[in-house]
Every structure is written in structure tokens, then in C-alpha cells.
Amino acid sequence: MPQHTFQLNGETVTVDVEDDVRILWVLRDVLGVTGPKYGCGINVCKACTSHLNGKAFNPCSVRVQDVGPDDEITTIEGLADTVPGDGLHPMQEAWLEHDVAQCGYCQPGQIMAAVALVRRVREEDRAITEDDLDAIRNVCRCGTYSRIRQAIRTGADLMG
Amino acid sequence: MGNSSARPPAPSGSGTGRARHLSRRSFVGYVMGGTGLVVAADLALGSAPAHALPIPSVPQVPEVYDLNDFLTHCALPTSQLIAIHVDEQGDAHFALPRMEVGQGITTSTSMLIADELDLPLDRVHVTLAPARPELLFNQLTGGSNTTISTYTPIRVAAAVARRALLEAAAIELGALVETLVVKGGTIFDSLGSSLTYGQAAALAAPPTTRQVRVSLKTAAEQKVVGTPQRRVDALDAVTGLKKYAMDLTEADVPGALPTMVCRAPDLNGTAREVRNRAAVLAMPGVTHVAVIPTGVAVRARTFGQCIDAVRALDVVWNAGSVPGRSAADIRKELRRAQLPLAVPKIGATTVEGDFVFHFRSGSALEPNCAVADVRDGGATIWGGLKSPVDAQSKVAKALGLPQRKVTVNVVQGGGSFGRKLFSDAAIEAAHASKAFGVPVKLMWHRADEPRQGRVHPMATSRVRATVLLGSVVTFEQRHTSVSTDFTHGLGERLTAEVAALPTGLANLGFSETIFLLSQELPYNFGVVTQLLNESNQDVDRFNTSSVRNIYSPDVRTANELIVDQLAARLKQDPVEFRRRHLKSRTVKRVLARAAELGEWGRPMPAGTAQGIAIHKEYKGATAVLVEIDCRPETVHRKVRDAVTGPRVTKAVVVVDCGLVVNPLGVEAQMMGGFSDGMAQALTYSNHLVDGHFLEASWDNSAYTRQWNTPFDFRCEVLESDRREPGGIGEAGVAASMAAVACAYARATGTMPTEFPINVHAPLHFEPKPFVPSVPASPVDGLDHVN
Numbered sequence: 001m002p003q004h005t006f007q008l009n010g011e012t013v014t015v016d017v018e019d020d021v022r023i024l025w026v027l028r029d030v031l032g033v034t035g036p037k038y039g040c041g042i043n044v045c046k047a048c049t050s051h052l053n054g055k056a057f058n059p060c061s062v063r064v065q066d067v068g069p070d071d072e073i074t075t076i077e078g079l080a081d082t083v084p085g086d087g088l089h090p091m092q093e094a095w096l097e098h099d100v101a102q103c104g105y106c107q108p109g110q111i112m113a114a115v116a117l118v119r120r121v122r123e124e125d126r127a128i129t130e131d132d133l134d135a136i137r138n139v140c141r142c143g144t145y146s147r148i149r150q151a152i153r154t155g156a157d158l159m160g
Numbered sequence: 161m162g163n164s165s166a167r168p169p170a171p172s173g174s175g176t177g178r179a180r181h182l183s184r185r186s187f188v189g190y191v192m193g194g195t196g197l198v199v200a201a202d203l204a205l206g207s208a209p210a211h212a213l214p215i216p217s218v219p220q221v222p223e224v225y226d227l228n229d230f231l232t233h234c235a236l237p238t239s240q241l242i243a244i245h246v247d248e249q250g251d252a253h254f255a256l257p258r259m260e261v262g263q264g265i266t267t268s269t270s271m272l273i274a275d276e277l278d279l280p281l282d283r284v285h286v287t288l289a290p291a292r293p294e295l296l297f298n299q300l301t302g303g304s305n306t307t308i309s310t311y312t313p314i315r316v317a318a319a320v321a322r323r324a325l326l327e328a329a330a331i332e333l334g335a336l337v338e339t340l341v342v343k344g345g346t347i348f349d350s351l352g353s354s355l356t357y358g359q360a361a362a363l364a365a366p367p368t369t370r371q372v373r374v375s376l377k378t379a380a381e382q383k384v385v386g387t388p389q390r391r392v393d394a395l396d397a398v399t400g401l402k403k404y405a406m407d408l409t410e411a412d413v414p415g416a417l418p419t420m421v422c423r424a425p426d427l428n429g430t431a432r433e434v435r436n437r438a439a440v441l442a443m444p445g446v447t448h449v450a451v452i453p454t455g456v457a458v459r460a461r462t463f464g465q466c467i468d469a470v471r472a473l474d475v476v477w478n479a480g481s482v483p484g485r486s487a488a489d490i491r492k493e494l495r496r497a498q499l500p501l502a503v504p505k506i507g508a509t510t511v512e513g514d515f516v517f518h519f520r521s522g523s524a525l526e527p528n529c530a531v532a533d534v535r536d537g538g539a540t541i542w543g544g545l546k547s548p549v550d551a552q553s554k555v556a557k558a559l560g561l562p563q564r565k566v567t568v569n570v571v572q573g574g575g576s577f578g579r580k581l582f583s584d585a586a587i588e589a590a591h592a593s594k595a596f597g598v599p600v601k602l603m604w605h606r607a608d609e610p611r612q613g614r615v616h617p618m619a620t621s622r623v624r625a626t627v628l629l630g631s632v633v634t635f636e637q638r639h640t641s642v643s644t645d646f647t648h649g650l651g652e653r654l655t656a657e658v659a660a661l662p663t664g665l666a667n668l669g670f671s672e673t674i675f676l677l678s679q680e681l682p683y684n685f686g687v688v689t690q691l692l693n694e695s696n697q698d699v700d701r702f703n704t705s706s707v708r709n710i711y712s713p714d715v716r717t718a719n720e721l722i723v724d725q726l727a728a729r730l731k732q733d734p735v736e737f738r739r740r741h742l743k744s745r746t747v748k749r750v751l752a753r754a755a756e757l758g759e760w761g762r763p764m765p766a767g768t769a770q771g772i773a774i775h776k777e778y779k780g781a782t783a784v785l786v787e788i789d790c791r792p793e794t795v796h797r798k799v800r801d802a803v804t805g806p807r808v809t810k811a812v813v814v815v816d817c818g819l820v821v822n823p824l825g826v827e828a829q830m831m832g833g834f835s836d837g838m839a840q841a842l843t844y845s846n847h848l849v850d851g852h853f854l855e856a857s858w859d860n861s862a863y864t865r866q867w868n869t870p871f872d873f874r875c876e877v878l879e880s881d882r883r884e885p886g887g888i889g890e891a892g893v894a895a896s897m898a899a900v901a902c903a904y905a906r907a908t909g910t911m912p913t914e915f916p917i918n919v920h921a922p923l924h925f926e927p928k929p930f931v932p933s934v935p936a937s938p939v940d941g942l943d944h945v946n
Contacts, residue, residue: 041605
């Protein structure tokens with residue numbers, strides 16, 4: 001069986017798995033990294049949103065053969081380690097402050113999408129707009145959308 | 161610890177019974193014999209017997225005896241014990257016989273225990289109890305009844321624990337119990353000597369079980385209840401550590417490999433034959449393939465390989481349960497089944513409406529799923545199950561095992577909305593594990609959820625009101641629905657408890673009983689009748705469930721639209737008209753506050769409007785005010801691949817839900833209920849065409865998304881006159897749906913009569929194929945990195 005090597009949450013991992021298995025299942029079923037959730041498998045619900053080299057991506061729609069040894073995948077489990085100190089990532093802190101989660105199933109994906117959004121608007125040297133928030137595609141069936149909007153603004157401030 | 165200790169003690173001289181409720185605030189509990197401190201209280205404490213209630217003869221049953229009274233009283237015959245264990249660190253542990261699906265009951269339960277026990281919140285650990293068959297109905301999570309039914313017994317158990325700890329400490333410290341004080345789980349005497357709860361717990365366990373009488377804290381003494389508390393599982397949720405059923409790994413259940421089901425193209429179709437079993441078994445990762453009652457199950461190393469295998473299967477299918485039928489056919493059925501209105505239509509005095517509510521999926525974001533290990537004459541299940549005793553019984557029946565050979569472990573769920581009352585995935589997983597002879601981790605593909613999963617039944621509602629001499633003299637409603645499936649334990653319980661019901665309810669079917677117990681038109685409109693009829697008295701054609709708030713969103717939407725019409729007919733302002741006709745002071749208060757907070761009546765541009773609606777259920781009341789923008793530039797705004805349409809720009813929810821345990825949790829449930837109600841008014845439905853539902857994923861099912869969310873959402877939880885808690889998990893849905901519908905009617909000048917309002921708009925998606933039953937996994941994810 002082919003071997004695939006990539007960076008996962010700061011560590012080099014190598015897995016034996018067929019080339020075309022989507023990264024979501026490599027993470028969840030092979031490596032036991034269960035933070036990224038399955039919600040649709042076709043890149044429309046965004047529950048599995050994680051980061052590839054610091055940008056949001058959906059591992060349900062990327063084959064393991066399409067990432068290489070230098071590609072860095074960050075899941076919700078590794079998000080806190082991307083910032084200095086032993087604490088949480090500021091966006092996770094914002095999520096706690098606003099008590100966003102209800103069932104919590106979508107929230108890892110929501111947080112990863114939010115961090116990527118803040119990074120994106122920073123690169124464009126501008127503030128988050130209502131249109132930016134409207135364009136977030138992550139489904140929350142519990143309907144926590146309003147608190148998500150508040151938390152993203154708080155998290156953006158905390159990210160400095 | 162926990163459940164095995166929580167057996168009822170042998171009857172003492174004071175009788176076997178129920179009558180442990182000695183006075184208003186004095187209750188009896190038990191300190192269990194053995195090692196370690198385990199205390200217990202009867203889960204039925206605090207509920208008056210059903211027969212003690214006045215028998216309602218007023219037109220509307222829920223005013224005096226509602227669904228929550230029924231659910232609470234159903235606890236009585238089972239009257240079994242719930243136990244709190246205080247460990248050697250002095251932390252409290254409690255296995256809640258209810259299911260956490262996001263509604264916040266692990267948090268509110270922790271708060272009750274922390275308050276009564278004088279222990280910091282983070283030292284109370286609430287888990288979910290496995291199926292306890294001796295609890296019968298009293299382990300069903302539904303009807304927003306958890307806090308209503310467990311508020312007293314949980315506090316009694318915690319008070320017993322505190323009492324036992326203090327008594328042990330008094331002996332050790334040589335002090336009187338009355339002189340001891342507790343701060344943060346440490347007991348101090350008046351001289352400053354102290355004993356931790358952990359130390360006291362080691363001394364507190366008696367050799368044999370004994371009864372203890374305790375008083376509960378008064379409202380003034382409660383320090384935690386009523387304060388805003390963040391969820392106890394929030395840290396796990398935001399770090400990815402919170403475990404749902406599909407997050408159980410090899411270490412939890414060795415050998416439970418991913419399993420999916422290939423399903424028929426027709427709703428409820430079944431597999432006749434697999435033509436290429438050997439070829440599919442030879443696919444990468446695939447270990448097992450077998451026909452089960454609901455399709456063809458495949459097991460593989462990864463879910464991705466299950467998806468590939470499901471797509472490759474060549475199956476001969478039997479027809480489904482509604483072959484060739486479409487929504488229009490069901491609508492005709494409903495029309496035929498509608499009960500007649502009593503009052504004739506009389507020219508200009510009649511105000512009426514005829515409404516249609518389409519099917520919509522009850523799916524949560526976590527798909528149906530369960531882990532099953534069926535081997536050696538026994539079965540163990542892990543799943544997010546709100547009715548675990550029913551699951552245990554149904555799994556046993558499916559496998560031909562005695563119920564005691566089935567263990568059901570309850571795992572926190574990723575949402576429910578009515579779906580997790582049923583154990584569909586657990587039963588499927590049991591079938592698959594039995595067929596394969598190995599453990600399985602079974603999950604539905606998302607495409608299966610709207611197409612084959614449980615839905616809110618399609619319904620029609622006919623309303624006719626009569627106005628004479630400036631007054632509303634009659635208000636009739638005939639609600640006609642595809643049958644709602646209540647066979648998840650509640651139905652069985654209704655049969656068992658039917659003799660306990662107030663006169664006149666005993667002869668109704670399950671659905672009519674639920675309808676009658678939950679629906680109340682809280683207005684003085686003269687002669688009021690609200691009746692339900694179901695078009696088909698079977699639950700096998702459609703997979704339905706009592707989706708969040710059951711009948712109320714539809715019934716209330718029809719009501720409130722007509723209320724606005726009545727106000728217009730009488731040339732009165734909608735808020736003023738409601739205020740004048742509402743019976744209940746509680747409802748009047750929430751209405752007045754919502755109108756005030758939402759600046760009712762403020763000038764709005766053409767094409768935009770406010771709408772307001774009220775609802776009374778779950779021992780409380782809600783009022784919702786919204787502002788909607790129906791101007792073309794808004795309706796046709798572009799967000800990529802999005803269903804936009806009218807935008808609710810602002811929402812105000814005011815709720816009186818009785819005693820509030822956690823206001824932050826109440827606000828969360830109102831926010832969620834609003835998202836749900838708005839979706840049902842504007843965008844969210846299942847299209848039944850030619851024997852199957854077209855929707856197959858979140859790109860098809862237009863549930864509320866960020867682009868539909870109001871810019872301004874506010875919720876206010878009123879201080880209540882009631883000292884008992886109400887229900888909150890569903891309370892926000894009905895008035896939200898109704899308020900959005902009313903605002904839409906006022907903004908467009910046309911009363912909508914079909915819901916969601918976009919149901920007849922051109923489909924915003926190309927329906928996915930029905931064979932294979934699931935879509936291919938995309939490979940272009942790297943093109944969408946941002």
C-alpha cells in the first residue's frame with residue numbers, strides 16, 4: 001500500500017493508505033484525529049474545515065495523494081499551537097466568551113473558517129464586513145449564527 | 161458508582177411509596193449503603209399525581225393540563241432512583257437519564273447540583289446514563305421536558321449529599337451540623353477547623369441504606385441557578401475534543417470499522433438482490449457487503465471507501481412506500497381528510513385562510529449514526545439516543561435477543577431536532593453487525609438524510625374566524641397532517657397511561673392526544689376549536705418524527721396570519737389587537753416587551769415591514785418581532801450558490817419560561833429556535849416528486865445560513881412570576897416562524913399560504929442522481945483553498 005507523508009499539527013506523519021482516499025478519512029479513520037467532522041462529504045457544509053498551509057480547506061474533497069511532505073495540515077486540535085503561549089487560539093477564546101457552541105458538531109469547522117477569514121482580510125488590509133460574514137458557508141443546524149458573527153469580531157480583535 | 165447503586169431501597173415502615181413529598185420544601189432521599197458516598201432521590205419527586213389535577217372542561221386543554229404535565233406525570237409509575245456519587249476528591253458525579261444534543265441540559269443540571277451542594281461548577285461532572293429499562297418512559301428526552309421533570313429530584317439528591325457530608329464532618333470535627341458552613345466544597349466549623357468534601361465523603365457512607373429528610377434551598381439562597389453560565393462542554397467543543405458517536409475510535413470499540421448503507425432510489429425501497437457483491441468486496445479497503453432490511457450495508461477501512469463501494473454496488477431494488485407520488489397527491493389526500501368546519505362562511509363577517517406546510521427534513525448536522533457490536537448472543541450499542549430504553553427494546557426485537565442482552569450506551573449528540581428520538585441508525589448498525597459478525601461504526605451519508613431520513617410531516621391548516629359587531633365570535637382551525645410517528649416510546653407510554661389522562665382524552669389516538677395537549681390558542685375569540693386529523697393512519701409510508709416543536713410552528717403560523725387579518729378587518733393595530741384579546745398576563749407581558757424592544761410601529765421603507773407573533777407552550781410564553789426586507793435588490797442579492805430571498809434584518813425574541821436556570825442557555829435556545837422557525841417560513845423544505853425527495857445535501861436543503869441571518873438579533877429573558885422552570889429547547893420555533901410569515905405578509909401586501917414561501921420557485925439545484933444513492937467525493941478541494 002502506498003505511503004503518504006505530510007505535516008499534521010506540527011508533526012511529520014506517514015500513513016499507509018490508497019492514493020485516492022480523501023484526507024478527511026485519513027485523519028479520522030486512519031489517524032484517529034476526529035476534530036474535523038463529516039457533515040456532507042461534498043464540500044458544501046464545511047464541517048470538516050481545516051487549514052492547509054494556513055488557509056481554509058476541506059479535507060473531504062482532497063485526496064491524500066494531492067498533498068506532499070512539506071504541506072502543513074492544521075486541524076482544530078492543532079490550532080492553539082499556531083499561536084505563542086500555552087493557551088487557546090484567540091478565536092477559540094472568543095468562542096468561549098460568546099458561548100457559541102450548542103451541540104458543538106460544526107464548531108471546529110466554524111472556528112477554522114473564522115481564523116482563515118480574519119487572516120484573509122488582514123492580507124487585504126481591511127476590516128471584516130457584513131458581506132464577509134454573510135459569505136461564510138459553514139452550516140450550523142443549531143442556528144448559532146448570530147453568536148458566531150459576534151465571536152468572529154471579538155476573535156479578530158483578540159488576534160491583534 | 162452510579163447506576164448499579166441506584167436501586168430503590170427496600171420498603172421501610174413508612175410505606176413503599178410515592179408519597180415521599182412531605183411538605184412543600186421538605187423531601188426524602190437516601191444515602192446508599194456501601195463504600196463511597198452515593199446518594200439518591202426519586203426521579204418522580206416534585207410532581208403531583210395526575211389524578212389530583214382538576215379535570216379540564218374549558219375549551220382548551222393545555223391551559224390546565226398540557227403535554228409537559230403529561231410527560232412529567234408519566235414519570236410517576238416508574239419512580240426510580242437517580243444517584244449522585246461524591247468521590248474521594250470531593251467531586252460530584254451524576255449520570256443524567258436524559259440526552260444532551262446541544263440544548264444545554266448537562267450545563268443546567270451541573271448548575272442545580274453545584275448550587276444545592278455548595279460545590280464549584282467545575283467540580284460537578286454530569287455524564288449521560290446508559291439505557292435503564294427500569295426507568296421506562298422516564299428516560300425519554302423530548303417535549304422540552306428535561307428541566308421541568310428533573311428540577312426537583314436532582315436538587316433533592318444534591319441536598320441529601322450535602323446533608324450526609326455535613327453529618328460526617330460534624331462527627332469528625334466534634335461540632336453541631338448547624339454550626340458548619342460550606343465554602344467551595346470545604347466544610348468549616350466555627351473555630352476554623354475544616355474538612356474537605358473528599359475527606360468527608362470517605363466517612364459519610366453508611367453500612368446500610370438510610371433515609372434522609374432534607375429541605376431545598378430557597379430562591380434567595382441559590383447562588384448559581386439564575387446566573388449566566390457558559391456551557392460545561394464548551395472547551396471540549398472548541399478544541400475538537402468533544403466526542404460524538406463517530407468519534408469513538410479503535411481504542412473505544414476495537415474493530416468497529418466504518419459502515420454505510422446503499423439505499424433505494426424510492427423512499428423506503430428495499431434491496432432484492434446484489435448483482436456484483438464479489439466485485440465490490442474486492443474493492444480497496446472493503447471488508448463486508450450484506451443486504452439488510454434498509455438496503456445494502458458495506459464495511460470498509462475508511463468511510464471514503466464505503467462511499468466508493470456504495471456507488472459501485474449494482475442492486476435490484478423493490479419499489480418504495482409512495483411510488484410515483486408527489487407533493488400535489490399528498491395535498492389532495494390531506495384535503496380529503498380535512499375535518500369539516502362547523503361555522504358556515506358568512507360573507508363579509510368571515511376571515512379565513514387555507515395553508516399548506518410542506519415536508520422538511522428533521523436532520524441534525526451529525527448524521528444518523530451508531531456503533532454496534534453484535535456477537536456471542538449479545539449486543540452493545542453506542543449512539544446519540546434520546547429514547548435509549550426504546551432503542552434497547554427495538555434492537556433486541558430486530559436481533560431476536562432478550563432485551564437484557566442488549567446494552568445501550570448514550571453518547572452526546574450533534575443536534576437532534578426530533579431525529580434522535582428514533583433509533584434508526586442503531587437498529588441498522590445492529591443488523592449490519594449481526595450480518596457481518598464483526599463490530600461496525602455505521603453512519604448515514606448526508607444524501608440519505610433528506611431523502612430517506614425522518615421529516616416533519618406535510619400538513620394543511622384551514623382557519624375560519626367570524627367577526628360580528630366588532631368582536632371575534634368564532635375561531636376554528638382544522639389541521640390535517642400526514643401521520644406523525646410517535647412510536648419511540650412516547651406512544652407506548654400513552655397507551656399505558658391512558659387511564660391517567662383527564663376525561664375525554666383517553667379515546668384519542670396518539671397524535672390527537674399530543675395535538676390536544678400542546679395546542680392552545682391563547683386569545684379570547686369566542687368559540688374556539690382546534691382539531692387535528694391525519695390523512696393516513698400508518699407511519700410506514702413516510703418516515704416522520706415529532707420534529708422540534710411538533711405541530712406548533714405550522715399551527716401558530718396559520719393562527720397568527722389570521723390574527724393579523726382580523727386586526728386589519730377591525731382596523732386595529734396588530735399589537736393592540738393581540739393585547740386586547742390575549743387571555744394570559746404572561747403572554748401580554750412578552751408581547752408588550754417585544755413591541756417595546758423592537759420599536760413596534762417605527763416607520764419602515766416600502767417593501768420592508770415588521771411582523772410580530774406570540775406563542776404559549778412549555779409552561780411559558782414567547783413573543784417575536786422581526787423586520788424583513790422584501791425589496792427586489794435584497795431578494796435578488798447574490799451570494800455564491802446561495803438561496804437568498806427576503807432578508808430578515810432584525811429579530812427580537814422575548815421569553816418568559818418560568819424559573820430560569822441558565823439565562824445564557826435560554827438565549828441560545830431562542831437563537832436556535834429562531835434560525836429554525838425562519839428557515840421553515842422562508843427557505844427550508846423537501847420536494848416530494850415521483851416517489852422520492854429531491855433534496856440530497858446541504859447545497860439542496862436551504863436551511864438558514866449566514867446569508868439569511870439577521871444583522872441584529874436580540875433575546876430578552878423576562879423575570880418570571882413562576883418559581884418552577886419551563887421548557888426552552890423548542891419554545892423559540894413557533895413564534896419565530898409565525899412572526900417571519902406575518903412580516904412577509906405586511907411587507908408584500910400578500911398573505912403567504914404555502915410554506916416555505918419559496919416552495920414553488922424554480923428549484924435552485926439540479927437534483928442529484930438516485931442511483932447511485934450517494935454522490936461522488938469531490939477531488940477539487942485544492943481549487944477552493946482560501
